[in-house]
Amino acid sequence: MQDQVSICVIGSGYVGLVAAACFAEMGHRVLCVDNDEARVKTLREGGVPIYEDHLPELLARHRGGGVEFTTDLGGAVEASEAIFIAVGTPQGDAGAADLSFVEAVVSEIARHINNYKVIVEKSTVPVYTNEWIQRVLRRHGVDPQNFDVVSNPEFLREGTAVIDFMHPDRIVVGAGTERAANLVRRIYEPLVGGSYYGQPGALPGALSAARPAKLLITSAQSSELIKHASNAFLALKISFINAVANLAEAVDADIEDIAAGLGLDRRIGPGFLHAGLGYGGSCFPKDVAAFHWVAQQRGVNFELLQEVRKINEKQKDIFFNKVLSALWTLPGKRLAALGLAFKGNTDDIRESPAIEIIKRLLEAGAMVAAYDPAAMERAKSVLPPSAKLRYAAGVYEAAKGADAVLILTDWKEFAEIDLVRLNDAVRFPIVIDGRNLYKPQQMLDHGFTYVSVGRPASYQAQQGKPRSGVL
Numbered sequence: 001m002q003d004q005v006s007i008c009v010i011g012s013g014y015v016g017l018v019a020a021a022c023f024a025e026m027g028h029r030v031l032c033v034d035n036d037e038a039r040v041k042t043l044r045e046g047g048v049p050i051y052e053d054h055l056p057e058l059l060a061r062h063r064g065g066g067v068e069f070t071t072d073l074g075g076a077v078e079a080s081e082a083i084f085i086a087v088g089t090p091q092g093d094a095g096a097a098d099l100s101f102v103e104a105v106v107s108e109i110a111r112h113i114n115n116y117k118v119i120v121e122k123s124t125v126p127v128y129t130n131e132w133i134q135r136v137l138r139r140h141g142v143d144p145q146n147f148d149v150v151s152n153p154e155f156l157r158e159g160t161a162v163i164d165f166m167h168p169d170r171i172v173v174g175a176g177t178e179r180a181a182n183l184v185r186r187i188y189e190p191l192v193g194g195s196y197y198g199q200p201g202a203l204p205g206a207l208s209a210a211r212p213a214k215l216l217i218t219s220a221q222s223s224e225l226i227k228h229a230s231n232a233f234l235a236l237k238i239s240f241i242n243a244v245a246n247l248a249e250a251v252d253a254d255i256e257d258i259a260a261g262l263g264l265d266r267r268i269g270p271g272f273l274h275a276g277l278g279y280g281g282s283c284f285p286k287d288v289a290a291f292h293w294v295a296q297q298r299g300v301n302f303e304l305l306q307e308v309r310k311i312n313e314k315q316k317d318i319f320f321n322k323v324l325s326a327l328w329t330l331p332g333k334r335l336a337a338l339g340l341a342f343k344g345n346t347d348d349i350r351e352s353p354a355i356e357i358i359k360r361l362l363e364a365g366a367m368v369a370a371y372d373p374a375a376m377e378r379a380k381s382v383l384p385p386s387a388k389l390r391y392a393a394g395v396y397e398a399a400k401g402a403d404a405v406l407i408l409t410d411w412k413e414f415a416e417i418d419l420v421r422l423n424d425a426v427r428f429p430i431v432i433d434g435r436n437l438y439k440p441q442q443m444l445d446h447g448f449t450y451v452s453v454g455r456p457a458s459y460q461a462q463q464g465k466p467r468s469g470v471l
Protein backbone atom coordinates (compact mmCIF):
# COMPACT_ATOMS: atom_id res chain seq x y z
CA MET A 1 0.00 0.00 0.00
CA GLN A 2 1.41 3.34 -1.07
CA ASP A 3 2.28 5.70 1.79
CA GLN A 4 0.67 8.90 0.56
CA VAL A 5 1.98 12.23 1.85
CA SER A 6 0.01 15.47 1.50
CA ILE A 7 2.33 17.99 -0.10
CA CYS A 8 2.06 21.66 -0.89
CA VAL A 9 4.39 23.10 -3.53
CA ILE A 10 4.64 26.89 -3.56
CA GLY A 11 5.55 28.24 -6.97
CA SER A 12 4.53 26.82 -10.33
CA GLY A 13 7.64 27.81 -12.29
CA TYR A 14 10.03 25.29 -13.85
CA VAL A 15 10.99 23.75 -10.53
CA GLY A 16 7.65 23.93 -8.71
CA LEU A 17 5.50 22.66 -11.54
CA VAL A 18 7.82 19.76 -12.33
CA ALA A 19 8.08 18.83 -8.65
CA ALA A 20 4.28 18.99 -8.22
CA ALA A 21 3.63 16.79 -11.25
CA CYS A 22 6.34 14.32 -10.25
CA PHE A 23 5.20 14.03 -6.62
CA ALA A 24 1.71 13.25 -7.93
CA GLU A 25 3.25 10.68 -10.28
CA MET A 26 4.88 9.12 -7.20
CA GLY A 27 1.40 8.71 -5.69
CA HIS A 28 1.24 11.71 -3.34
CA ARG A 29 -1.53 14.27 -2.99
CA VAL A 30 -0.23 17.64 -4.15
CA LEU A 31 -1.54 21.18 -3.95
CA CYS A 32 0.45 23.50 -6.17
CA VAL A 33 0.13 27.16 -5.20
CA ASP A 34 0.87 30.25 -7.22
CA ASN A 35 -0.20 33.87 -6.65
CA ASP A 36 -0.49 34.41 -10.42
CA GLU A 37 -4.21 33.86 -10.97
CA ALA A 38 -3.95 33.67 -14.75
CA ARG A 39 -1.31 30.95 -14.48
CA VAL A 40 -3.38 28.93 -12.02
CA LYS A 41 -6.41 29.25 -14.33
CA THR A 42 -4.34 28.03 -17.30
CA LEU A 43 -3.04 25.09 -15.28
CA ARG A 44 -6.51 24.15 -14.07
CA GLU A 45 -7.91 24.29 -17.58
CA GLY A 46 -5.32 21.91 -18.96
CA GLY A 47 -2.71 24.38 -20.20
CA VAL A 48 1.01 23.75 -19.69
CA PRO A 49 2.78 27.11 -19.40
CA ILE A 50 6.33 25.77 -19.87
CA TYR A 51 8.01 23.67 -22.50
CA GLU A 52 9.20 20.50 -20.81
CA ASP A 53 9.27 16.92 -22.07
CA HIS A 54 6.76 14.59 -20.33
CA LEU A 55 5.19 17.42 -18.34
CA PRO A 56 1.97 17.60 -20.42
CA GLU A 57 1.64 13.82 -20.09
CA LEU A 58 2.04 13.87 -16.28
CA LEU A 59 -0.26 16.84 -15.82
CA ALA A 60 -2.91 15.19 -17.99
CA ARG A 61 -2.57 12.05 -15.86
CA HIS A 62 -2.86 13.75 -12.47
CA ARG A 63 -4.59 17.12 -12.89
CA GLY A 64 -7.66 17.34 -10.66
CA GLY A 65 -6.64 14.04 -9.01
CA GLY A 66 -3.17 13.82 -7.49
CA VAL A 67 -2.35 17.43 -8.26
CA GLU A 68 -4.55 20.49 -7.90
CA PHE A 69 -3.74 24.14 -8.53
CA THR A 70 -4.74 26.97 -6.26
CA THR A 71 -3.96 30.56 -5.30
CA ASP A 72 -4.93 29.84 -1.68
CA LEU A 73 -1.57 29.45 0.05
CA GLY A 74 -3.05 29.37 3.56
CA GLY A 75 -5.52 26.59 2.81
CA ALA A 76 -2.84 24.55 1.03
CA VAL A 77 -0.39 24.90 3.94
CA GLU A 78 -3.02 23.89 6.48
CA ALA A 79 -3.91 20.78 4.46
CA SER A 80 -0.31 19.60 3.99
CA GLU A 81 2.38 17.74 5.93
CA ALA A 82 5.25 18.95 3.77
CA ILE A 83 5.55 22.41 2.21
CA PHE A 84 8.02 22.80 -0.63
CA ILE A 85 9.18 26.32 -1.41
CA ALA A 86 9.96 26.59 -5.11
CA VAL A 87 9.86 30.32 -5.77
CA GLY A 88 12.47 32.33 -7.69
CA THR A 89 15.76 33.40 -6.13
CA PRO A 90 17.00 35.88 -8.76
CA GLN A 91 20.41 37.49 -8.72
CA GLY A 92 20.40 40.58 -6.56
CA ASP A 93 23.04 43.24 -6.01
CA ALA A 94 26.73 42.26 -5.87
CA GLY A 95 25.93 38.71 -6.97
CA ALA A 96 23.98 37.75 -3.85
CA ALA A 97 20.75 35.82 -4.36
CA ASP A 98 17.65 37.93 -3.78
CA LEU A 99 15.65 36.01 -1.19
CA SER A 100 12.73 38.38 -0.85
CA PHE A 101 10.25 35.95 -2.50
CA VAL A 102 11.36 33.22 -0.12
CA GLU A 103 10.94 35.51 2.87
CA ALA A 104 7.49 36.67 1.75
CA VAL A 105 6.32 33.08 1.32
CA VAL A 106 7.75 32.01 4.70
CA SER A 107 5.95 34.89 6.46
CA GLU A 108 2.71 33.73 4.93
CA ILE A 109 3.33 30.07 5.73
CA ALA A 110 3.91 31.12 9.36
CA ARG A 111 0.34 32.39 9.65
CA HIS A 112 -1.07 28.99 8.67
CA ILE A 113 0.97 26.45 10.61
CA ASN A 114 -1.74 24.60 12.50
CA ASN A 115 0.24 21.44 13.37
CA TYR A 116 3.68 19.91 12.70
CA LYS A 117 4.92 20.74 9.20
CA VAL A 118 8.15 20.16 7.36
CA ILE A 119 9.13 23.15 5.27
CA VAL A 120 11.42 22.20 2.43
CA GLU A 121 13.68 24.57 0.49
CA LYS A 122 13.61 23.47 -3.15
CA SER A 123 14.66 26.84 -4.58
CA THR A 124 18.40 27.30 -4.99
CA VAL A 125 19.47 29.26 -1.94
CA PRO A 126 22.72 30.25 -0.27
CA VAL A 127 24.03 28.45 2.77
CA TYR A 128 22.27 29.40 6.03
CA THR A 129 18.94 30.14 4.30
CA ASN A 130 17.57 27.21 6.27
CA GLU A 131 18.62 28.98 9.45
CA TRP A 132 16.96 32.20 8.28
CA ILE A 133 13.69 30.46 7.46
CA GLN A 134 13.60 29.03 11.00
CA ARG A 135 14.30 32.47 12.43
CA VAL A 136 11.50 34.10 10.41
CA LEU A 137 9.03 31.41 11.50
CA ARG A 138 9.97 31.90 15.17
CA ARG A 139 9.69 35.68 14.82
CA HIS A 140 6.15 35.21 13.59
CA GLY A 141 5.42 33.32 16.78
CA VAL A 142 5.37 29.78 15.36
CA ASP A 143 6.07 27.17 18.04
CA PRO A 144 9.45 25.53 17.21
CA GLN A 145 7.86 22.14 18.07
CA ASN A 146 5.54 22.66 15.12
CA PHE A 147 8.04 22.77 12.29
CA ASP A 148 11.35 21.65 10.88
CA VAL A 149 13.09 23.17 7.88
CA VAL A 150 14.80 20.87 5.42
CA SER A 151 16.99 21.59 2.41
CA ASN A 152 16.25 19.36 -0.58
CA PRO A 153 17.93 20.95 -3.61
CA GLU A 154 16.91 20.09 -7.13
CA PHE A 155 19.38 19.03 -9.80
CA LEU A 156 17.02 19.21 -12.75
CA ARG A 157 18.08 20.32 -16.19
CA GLU A 158 15.51 22.23 -18.16
CA GLY A 159 14.25 20.14 -21.03
CA THR A 160 14.85 16.85 -19.21
CA ALA A 161 13.54 17.98 -15.82
CA VAL A 162 10.83 15.32 -15.46
CA ILE A 163 13.13 12.41 -16.19
CA ASP A 164 15.85 13.98 -14.00
CA PHE A 165 13.28 14.14 -11.18
CA MET A 166 12.02 10.57 -11.53
CA HIS A 167 15.47 9.09 -12.25
CA PRO A 168 17.78 11.24 -10.13
CA ASP A 169 21.54 10.69 -9.77
CA ARG A 170 20.96 11.42 -6.09
CA ILE A 171 18.40 12.91 -3.72
CA VAL A 172 20.02 15.18 -1.15
CA VAL A 173 18.20 15.89 2.09
CA GLY A 174 19.67 18.36 4.56
CA ALA A 175 17.71 17.83 7.77
CA GLY A 176 18.39 18.80 11.36
CA THR A 177 16.03 16.26 12.95
CA GLU A 178 15.25 12.59 12.43
CA ARG A 179 11.52 13.40 12.32
CA ALA A 180 11.93 15.74 9.35
CA ALA A 181 14.34 13.42 7.53
CA ASN A 182 11.81 10.60 7.91
CA LEU A 183 9.00 12.58 6.33
CA VAL A 184 11.14 13.49 3.32
CA ARG A 185 12.29 9.87 3.07
CA ARG A 186 8.63 8.80 2.94
CA ILE A 187 8.03 11.21 0.07
CA TYR A 188 10.88 9.80 -2.02
CA GLU A 189 10.30 6.16 -0.99
CA PRO A 190 8.79 5.14 -4.37
CA LEU A 191 12.11 6.14 -6.02
CA VAL A 192 14.47 5.05 -3.22
CA GLY A 193 12.67 1.74 -2.58
CA GLY A 194 12.26 1.32 -6.36
CA SER A 195 8.50 0.51 -6.37
CA TYR A 196 7.82 3.32 -8.87
CA TYR A 197 10.04 1.78 -11.54
CA GLY A 198 8.08 -1.48 -11.56
CA GLN A 199 4.73 0.26 -11.85
CA PRO A 200 2.80 0.12 -15.17
CA GLY A 201 3.20 3.40 -17.11
CA ALA A 202 6.32 4.43 -15.12
CA LEU A 203 8.48 6.87 -17.07
CA PRO A 204 11.53 4.98 -18.33
CA GLY A 205 15.03 6.17 -17.50
CA ALA A 206 18.35 5.16 -16.00
CA LEU A 207 16.93 3.73 -12.75
CA SER A 208 14.98 0.53 -12.12
CA ALA A 209 13.51 -1.48 -9.25
CA ALA A 210 16.85 -3.30 -9.06
CA ARG A 211 18.83 -0.06 -9.26
CA PRO A 212 16.75 2.57 -7.43
CA ALA A 213 17.60 6.16 -6.45
CA LYS A 214 20.16 7.00 -3.77
CA LEU A 215 19.23 9.31 -0.94
CA LEU A 216 21.89 11.18 0.98
CA ILE A 217 21.10 12.71 4.37
CA THR A 218 23.32 15.61 5.45
CA SER A 219 23.14 18.72 7.57
CA ALA A 220 21.19 21.65 6.10
CA GLN A 221 24.37 23.66 5.46
CA SER A 222 26.06 20.77 3.63
CA SER A 223 23.00 20.23 1.49
CA GLU A 224 22.82 23.92 0.58
CA LEU A 225 26.50 23.85 -0.35
CA ILE A 226 26.11 20.65 -2.39
CA LYS A 227 23.69 22.47 -4.68
CA HIS A 228 25.87 25.53 -5.22
CA ALA A 229 29.03 23.46 -5.49
CA SER A 230 27.46 21.12 -8.08
CA ASN A 231 26.36 23.95 -10.34
CA ALA A 232 29.66 25.80 -9.90
CA PHE A 233 31.63 22.65 -10.70
CA LEU A 234 29.66 22.01 -13.88
CA ALA A 235 30.14 25.65 -14.91
CA LEU A 236 33.84 25.24 -14.19
CA LYS A 237 34.01 22.17 -16.44
CA ILE A 238 32.43 24.18 -19.26
CA SER A 239 34.77 27.14 -18.81
CA PHE A 240 37.73 24.79 -18.58
CA ILE A 241 36.93 23.11 -21.88
CA ASN A 242 36.28 26.50 -23.48
CA ALA A 243 39.70 27.74 -22.36
CA VAL A 244 41.26 24.57 -23.76
CA ALA A 245 39.28 25.14 -26.98
CA ASN A 246 40.85 28.56 -27.39
CA LEU A 247 44.28 27.02 -26.93
CA ALA A 248 43.41 24.20 -29.34
CA GLU A 249 42.50 26.75 -31.97
CA ALA A 250 45.80 28.54 -31.49
CA VAL A 251 47.78 25.34 -32.16
CA ASP A 252 45.55 23.74 -34.83
CA ALA A 253 44.31 20.98 -32.55
CA ASP A 254 40.70 19.75 -32.42
CA ILE A 255 38.70 20.33 -29.20
CA GLU A 256 36.25 17.54 -30.03
CA ASP A 257 39.08 15.01 -30.03
CA ILE A 258 40.54 16.57 -26.90
CA ALA A 259 37.19 16.43 -25.06
CA ALA A 260 36.77 12.79 -26.10
CA GLY A 261 40.26 12.00 -24.84
CA LEU A 262 39.67 13.80 -21.54
CA GLY A 263 36.20 12.37 -21.02
CA LEU A 264 37.35 8.78 -21.36
CA ASP A 265 39.19 9.18 -18.07
CA ARG A 266 36.57 7.93 -15.61
CA ARG A 267 37.79 10.39 -13.01
CA ILE A 268 36.91 13.26 -15.35
CA GLY A 269 33.87 11.89 -17.20
CA PRO A 270 32.55 12.98 -20.59
CA GLY A 271 29.69 15.26 -19.43
CA PHE A 272 29.81 19.04 -19.63
CA LEU A 273 32.86 19.09 -21.85
CA HIS A 274 31.16 20.60 -24.90
CA ALA A 275 33.00 23.71 -25.98
CA GLY A 276 30.92 26.51 -27.45
CA LEU A 277 29.40 29.87 -26.67
CA GLY A 278 29.54 29.23 -22.93
CA TYR A 279 26.85 28.53 -20.40
CA GLY A 280 23.66 30.53 -19.95
CA GLY A 281 20.27 29.92 -18.41
CA SER A 282 18.66 30.84 -15.15
CA CYS A 283 21.01 28.77 -12.99
CA PHE A 284 24.73 28.69 -13.77
CA PRO A 285 25.40 32.44 -14.18
CA LYS A 286 23.35 33.27 -11.09
CA ASP A 287 24.64 30.40 -8.96
CA VAL A 288 28.32 30.95 -9.77
CA ALA A 289 27.90 34.60 -8.71
CA ALA A 290 25.92 33.67 -5.58
CA PHE A 291 28.44 31.01 -4.55
CA HIS A 292 31.28 33.48 -4.95
CA TRP A 293 29.34 35.99 -2.86
CA VAL A 294 28.78 33.41 -0.11
CA ALA A 295 32.52 32.65 0.00
CA GLN A 296 33.37 36.35 0.13
CA GLN A 297 30.95 36.89 3.00
CA ARG A 298 32.75 34.19 4.96
CA GLY A 299 36.17 35.59 4.13
CA VAL A 300 37.06 32.61 1.96
CA ASN A 301 39.08 33.19 -1.20
CA PHE A 302 37.27 31.56 -4.13
CA GLU A 303 38.54 33.69 -7.02
CA LEU A 304 38.48 30.57 -9.19
CA LEU A 305 34.76 31.25 -9.61
CA GLN A 306 35.47 34.72 -10.98
CA GLU A 307 37.76 33.16 -13.58
CA VAL A 308 35.01 30.69 -14.53
CA ARG A 309 32.68 33.65 -15.10
CA LYS A 310 35.26 35.68 -17.05
CA ILE A 311 36.08 32.81 -19.40
CA ASN A 312 32.36 32.34 -19.98
CA GLU A 313 31.85 36.01 -20.87
CA LYS A 314 34.87 35.99 -23.16
CA GLN A 315 33.46 33.10 -25.23
CA LYS A 316 30.80 35.45 -26.60
CA ASP A 317 33.40 38.09 -27.57
CA ILE A 318 35.45 35.43 -29.30
CA PHE A 319 32.43 34.25 -31.28
CA PHE A 320 31.46 37.77 -32.24
CA ASN A 321 34.98 38.35 -33.54
CA LYS A 322 34.75 35.14 -35.57
CA VAL A 323 31.63 36.48 -37.28
CA LEU A 324 33.41 39.74 -37.90
CA SER A 325 36.52 38.15 -39.35
CA ALA A 326 34.48 35.84 -41.60
CA LEU A 327 32.42 38.73 -42.98
CA TRP A 328 34.90 41.62 -42.72
CA THR A 329 32.23 44.28 -42.04
CA LEU A 330 28.79 43.88 -40.49
CA PRO A 331 26.57 46.84 -41.50
CA GLY A 332 23.92 45.61 -43.95
CA LYS A 333 25.08 41.96 -43.84
CA ARG A 334 22.25 39.42 -43.72
CA LEU A 335 22.73 36.79 -41.06
CA ALA A 336 20.63 33.74 -40.28
CA ALA A 337 20.67 33.15 -36.53
CA LEU A 338 19.72 29.57 -35.66
CA GLY A 339 18.78 29.43 -31.99
CA LEU A 340 17.51 31.80 -29.35
CA ALA A 341 17.09 29.53 -26.30
CA PHE A 342 20.01 29.21 -23.87
CA LYS A 343 20.33 25.55 -24.88
CA GLY A 344 18.44 23.06 -27.02
CA ASN A 345 15.09 21.53 -26.08
CA THR A 346 13.81 24.46 -24.04
CA ASP A 347 11.96 27.70 -24.71
CA ASP A 348 13.91 29.48 -21.97
CA ILE A 349 15.92 32.50 -23.10
CA ARG A 350 17.19 33.69 -19.71
CA GLU A 351 20.89 34.62 -19.95
CA SER A 352 20.94 33.06 -23.39
CA PRO A 353 24.27 33.55 -25.18
CA ALA A 354 22.30 33.46 -28.46
CA ILE A 355 20.22 36.51 -27.49
CA GLU A 356 23.29 38.45 -26.41
CA ILE A 357 25.10 37.70 -29.65
CA ILE A 358 22.11 38.69 -31.77
CA LYS A 359 21.83 41.98 -29.84
CA ARG A 360 25.47 42.74 -30.53
CA LEU A 361 25.17 41.88 -34.21
CA LEU A 362 22.14 44.17 -34.55
CA GLU A 363 23.99 46.96 -32.76
CA ALA A 364 26.85 46.48 -35.21
CA GLY A 365 24.43 47.07 -38.11
CA ALA A 366 23.75 43.49 -39.28
CA MET A 367 20.31 42.34 -40.48
CA VAL A 368 19.24 39.17 -38.68
CA ALA A 369 16.70 36.48 -39.56
CA ALA A 370 16.25 34.39 -36.41
CA TYR A 371 14.70 30.98 -35.94
CA ASP A 372 14.25 28.75 -32.90
CA PRO A 373 11.95 25.71 -32.66
CA ALA A 374 10.47 26.81 -29.30
CA ALA A 375 11.82 30.13 -28.01
CA MET A 376 10.65 32.67 -30.60
CA GLU A 377 7.62 33.94 -28.68
CA ARG A 378 9.69 34.55 -25.57
CA ALA A 379 12.51 36.09 -27.60
CA LYS A 380 10.17 38.66 -29.12
CA SER A 381 9.74 40.27 -25.69
CA VAL A 382 13.45 41.14 -25.49
CA LEU A 383 14.22 41.37 -29.21
CA PRO A 384 11.13 42.79 -30.90
CA PRO A 385 10.88 42.34 -34.67
CA SER A 386 12.14 45.42 -36.52
CA ALA A 387 13.48 46.53 -39.89
CA LYS A 388 16.73 44.78 -38.96
CA LEU A 389 15.34 41.69 -37.21
CA ARG A 390 12.82 39.26 -38.57
CA TYR A 391 11.65 35.91 -37.21
CA ALA A 392 11.60 33.06 -39.71
CA ALA A 393 9.34 30.01 -39.79
CA GLY A 394 12.17 27.52 -40.25
CA VAL A 395 15.87 26.97 -40.86
CA TYR A 396 15.79 27.36 -44.65
CA GLU A 397 13.59 30.43 -44.56
CA ALA A 398 15.98 32.07 -42.09
CA ALA A 399 18.90 31.14 -44.34
CA LYS A 400 17.32 32.57 -47.50
CA GLY A 401 19.74 35.06 -49.05
CA ALA A 402 22.00 35.01 -45.97
CA ASP A 403 25.61 36.12 -46.10
CA ALA A 404 26.31 33.65 -43.31
CA VAL A 405 24.43 31.17 -41.11
CA LEU A 406 25.18 31.25 -37.38
CA ILE A 407 24.40 28.27 -35.13
CA LEU A 408 23.80 29.60 -31.63
CA THR A 409 21.84 26.87 -29.79
CA ASP A 410 22.38 23.10 -29.76
CA TRP A 411 18.92 22.04 -30.94
CA LYS A 412 18.82 18.54 -32.46
CA GLU A 413 17.06 20.07 -35.48
CA PHE A 414 20.13 22.21 -36.16
CA ALA A 415 22.39 19.15 -36.13
CA GLU A 416 20.26 17.54 -38.84
CA ILE A 417 20.07 20.28 -41.44
CA ASP A 418 19.83 19.26 -45.09
CA LEU A 419 23.09 20.89 -46.16
CA VAL A 420 22.24 20.77 -49.86
CA ARG A 421 19.04 22.69 -49.22
CA LEU A 422 20.86 25.08 -46.94
CA ASN A 423 23.49 25.80 -49.57
CA ASP A 424 20.73 26.46 -52.10
CA ALA A 425 19.07 28.94 -49.74
CA VAL A 426 22.03 31.10 -48.73
CA ARG A 427 23.74 33.88 -50.64
CA PHE A 428 27.20 32.85 -49.47
CA PRO A 429 27.92 29.38 -48.08
CA ILE A 430 29.42 30.32 -44.73
CA VAL A 431 28.43 28.63 -41.47
CA ILE A 432 29.72 29.90 -38.14
CA ASP A 433 28.87 27.28 -35.58
CA GLY A 434 28.97 28.26 -31.90
CA ARG A 435 27.93 24.76 -30.80
CA ASN A 436 30.17 22.50 -32.91
CA LEU A 437 27.26 20.54 -34.34
CA TYR A 438 29.06 19.51 -37.55
CA LYS A 439 32.30 17.95 -38.62
CA PRO A 440 34.46 20.42 -40.57
CA GLN A 441 35.04 17.94 -43.41
CA GLN A 442 31.29 17.34 -43.83
CA MET A 443 30.74 21.08 -44.22
CA LEU A 444 33.62 21.43 -46.62
CA ASP A 445 32.24 18.56 -48.69
CA HIS A 446 28.95 20.45 -48.98
CA GLY A 447 30.64 23.58 -50.22
CA PHE A 448 30.65 25.58 -46.99
CA THR A 449 33.28 27.67 -45.33
CA TYR A 450 32.94 26.45 -41.76
CA VAL A 451 34.10 28.21 -38.62
CA SER A 452 33.50 26.52 -35.27
CA VAL A 453 34.93 26.52 -31.73
CA GLY A 454 38.32 25.03 -30.84
CA ARG A 455 38.90 23.57 -34.29
CA PRO A 456 40.71 24.94 -37.31
CA ALA A 457 38.35 26.87 -39.60
CA SER A 458 37.86 25.24 -43.01
CA TYR A 459 37.71 27.68 -45.87
CA GLN A 460 36.20 26.88 -49.24
CA ALA A 461 39.02 27.38 -51.72
CA GLN A 462 36.46 28.00 -54.45
CA GLN A 463 35.34 31.60 -55.02
CA GLY A 464 31.61 32.20 -55.05
CA LYS A 465 28.93 29.67 -54.42
CA PRO A 466 28.65 26.30 -56.16
CA ARG A 467 25.02 26.18 -57.35
CA SER A 468 24.24 22.61 -56.39
CA GLY A 469 26.33 22.73 -53.27
CA VAL A 470 27.24 19.04 -53.33
CA LEU A 471 30.31 17.32 -54.58
Ligand code: UGA
Pocket residue numbers: 124154155156157158159231234238271272273274275276277278279280281282283284342343344
Ligand atom coordinates in the same frame (compact mmCIF):
# COMPACT_ATOMS: atom_id res chain seq x y z
C1 UGA B 1 21.58 23.31 -14.59
C2 UGA B 1 22.14 22.03 -13.97
O1 UGA B 1 22.63 21.15 -14.99
C3 UGA B 1 21.08 21.31 -13.15
O2 UGA B 1 21.65 20.18 -12.49
C4 UGA B 1 20.53 22.27 -12.09
O3 UGA B 1 19.50 21.67 -11.33
C5 UGA B 1 19.99 23.51 -12.78
O4 UGA B 1 21.03 24.12 -13.54
C6 UGA B 1 19.46 24.43 -11.72
O5 UGA B 1 20.23 24.85 -10.85
O6 UGA B 1 18.24 24.69 -11.67
P1 UGA B 1 20.14 23.92 -16.77
O7 UGA B 1 20.42 25.34 -16.43
O8 UGA B 1 18.76 23.51 -17.12
O9 UGA B 1 20.58 22.96 -15.53
O10 UGA B 1 21.01 23.55 -18.02
P2 UGA B 1 22.29 22.68 -18.38
O11 UGA B 1 21.89 21.56 -19.23
O12 UGA B 1 23.08 22.36 -17.18
O13 UGA B 1 23.10 23.74 -19.27
C7 UGA B 1 23.51 25.00 -18.76
C8 UGA B 1 24.25 25.78 -19.81
O14 UGA B 1 25.53 25.20 -20.06
C9 UGA B 1 23.56 25.83 -21.19
O15 UGA B 1 23.69 27.14 -21.70
C10 UGA B 1 24.33 24.84 -22.03
O16 UGA B 1 24.29 25.15 -23.40
C11 UGA B 1 25.73 25.01 -21.45
N1 UGA B 1 26.60 23.82 -21.62
C12 UGA B 1 26.29 22.64 -21.04
C13 UGA B 1 27.76 23.95 -22.37
O17 UGA B 1 28.08 25.03 -22.91
N2 UGA B 1 28.58 22.85 -22.50
C14 UGA B 1 28.29 21.67 -21.91
O18 UGA B 1 29.09 20.72 -22.06
C15 UGA B 1 27.12 21.55 -21.16
